[in-house]
Amino acid sequence: MKHAFVRAALCAALVLPAAAQAHKMWMVPSATVISGDDAWVTVDAAVSNDLYYPDHFPAQLDQLVITAPDGTTVKPENAATGKYRSTFDLAVPQKGTYRLALVNQGLFANYEIDGQKKRWRGKADELKSAIPANAKNVQVSEMSSRVETFVTQGTPSDGALKPTNKGLELVPVTKPNDLMVGEKATFQLLLDGKPAANLKVAAINGATRYRNAQDEMDTTTDKEGKFSFTWPAAGMYWVNASSEDDKTSVKEAKQRRLGYTATLEVLPQ
Amino acid sequence: MRRLISLLLCVTAIAPAAAADLNLTVEIPTLKVAEYHRPYVAVWIEREDHSVAANLAVWYDMKKADGEGTKWLKDMRQWWRRSGRDQTMPIDGVSGATRPAGQHQLRFTEGKPPLGTLAPGHYELVVEAAREVGGREAQRIAFDWPVKAPTHLSAKGTDELGQINLDLNP
Numbered sequence: 001m002k003h004a005f006v007r008a009a010l011c012a013a014l015v016l017p018a019a020a021q022a023h024k025m026w027m028v029p030s031a032t033v034i035s036g037d038d039a040w041v042t043v044d045a046a047v048s049n050d051l052y053y054p055d056h057f058p059a060q061l062d063q064l065v066i067t068a069p070d071g072t073t074v075k076p077e078n079a080a081t082g083k084y085r086s087t088f089d090l091a092v093p094q095k096g097t098y099r100l101a102l103v104n105q106g107l108f109a110n111y112e113i114d115g116q117k118k119r120w121r122g123k124a125d126e127l128k129s130a131i132p133a134n135a136k137n138v139q140v141s142e143m144s145s146r147v148e149t150f151v152t153q154g155t156p157s158d159g160a161l162k163p164t165n166k167g168l169e170l171v172p173v174t175k176p177n178d179l180m181v182g183e184k185a186t187f188q189l190l191l192d193g194k195p196a197a198n199l200k201v202a203a204i205n206g207a208t209r210y211r212n213a214q215d216e217m218d219t220t221t222d223k224e225g226k227f228s229f230t231w232p233a234a235g236m237y238w239v240n241a242s243s244e245d246d247k248t249s250v251k252e253a254k255q256r257r258l259g260y261t262a263t264l265e266v267l268p269q
Numbered sequence: 270m271r272r273l274i275s276l277l278l279c280v281t282a283i284a285p286a287a288a289a290d291l292n293l294t295v296e297i298p299t300l301k302v303a304e305y306h307r308p309y310v311a312v313w314i315e316r317e318d319h320s321v322a323a324n325l326a327v328w329y330d331m332k333k334a335d336g337e338g339t340k341w342l343k344d345m346r347q348w349w350r351r352s353g354r355d356q357t358m359p360i361d362g363v364s365g366a367t368r369p370a371g372q373h374q375l376r377f378t379e380g381k382p383p384l385g386t387l388a389p390g391h392y393e394l395v396v397e398a399a400r401e402v403g404g405r406e407a408q409r410i411a412f413d414w415p416v417k418a419p420t421h422l423s424a425k426g427t428d429e430l431g432q433i434n435l436d437l438n439p
Contacts, residue, residue, distance in 0.1 A: 035349065036340035155354045178350065267346055 069096025165193030296431030
């Protein structure tokens with residue numbers, strides 16, 4: 001029951017527009033720019049209010065998909081989920097850029113039984129058995145979200161960055177592990193593989209506990225789905241965009257909620 | 270005829286000595302800190318577009334077991350981004366062991382590795398130092414190449430680097 005509630009809370013955190021929610025989901029690697037052939041990173045993954053202090057829920061590591069520079073999927077090691085955060089280690093023996101993604105594709109339902117409100121989250125093929133026959137006011141939404149970060153050993157590469165053409169995805173124009181203060185970085189957002197035009201994108205630097213304002217930077221994607229930020233300070237930025245449409249893959253769902261989040265490290269000059 | 274050949278040989282042998290050169294002094298300051306490690310230092314020449322014209326020196330910990338020394342090369346952030354991340358260590362004729370505090374003299378001759386041949390133009394010499402559990406600093410000296418007369422240029426570091434002297438000879 002508790003687990004179900006955590007999952008429900010997680011999906012609420014994942015799919016609501018950035019402005020409407022306090023909870024942010026993220027992955028933060030111990031380093032994004034790596035040298036040496038025997039290199040490792042350790043990664044924290046959580047849903048929190050402040051960036052990046054685990055204070056709410058751990059991320060669900062069953063959603064973790066790690067792509068190596070050669071395009072293969074690789075496994076984390078020492079994965080663990082605690083009270084407030086999940087952690088895992090990743091060996092990075094290949095030269096190039098690794099993509100770490102928490103991919104969430106599923107359904108979210110609200111319904112009432114005997115006047116009591118219930119929530120459910122699960123896969124499409126579980127929907128029929130999960131919602132009781134006497135449920136009323138059943139509202140089913142589909143959700144599709146990605147929470148990503150990137151680490152690079154040696155020269156950045158894009159072999160791991162190919163879009164899957166499902167949901168909202170980021171295609172780097174500027175390499176995601178080549179970001180420096182004062183330099184303009186450009187990325188493209190795709191929705192089901194096509195440019196996601198006119199979408200609001202927010203960026204917030206980490207360490208929010210130590211300042212009074214979120215200092216959120218906002219921009220909007222252009223016709224090609226492209227957006228840019230010129231980083232004012234070094235740090236680990238939480239970059240987020242969300243959207244919704246009615247292109248659902250199951251007929252019970254009337255609405256699809258989409259989210260994309262990346263944590264991007266900006267280094268000092 | 271033989272005399273001519275030997276004369277020619279002689280001229281050829283002498284010619285490189287007359288080639289333009291670049292003399293550099295890098296000072297690693299003595300620091301009074303609780304835990305001191307020798308800094309990693311990279312010295313390179315950048316073109317105006319920040320591309321690297323020549324890597325001149327990379328001093329890092331080559332003795333650590335299991336290639337642990339290369340783990341911290343990325344802390345020389347600028348060098349790592351401009352060139353280091355594309356290199357395979359060690360770099361022949363460029364990389365070497367870390368050096369102690371003091372003045373270190375380096376001499377580079379045009380036409381010979383690692384300097385090679387620089388096309389006429391505007392360049393920057395960059396010296397970057399990063400120290401384990403310490404700080405990081407980069408100093409730049411702009412120069413035009415080639416020079417018509419011996420030219421003395423310098424920069425002074427504030428934390429991880431001391432006096433840097435660059436003498437260019439035509």
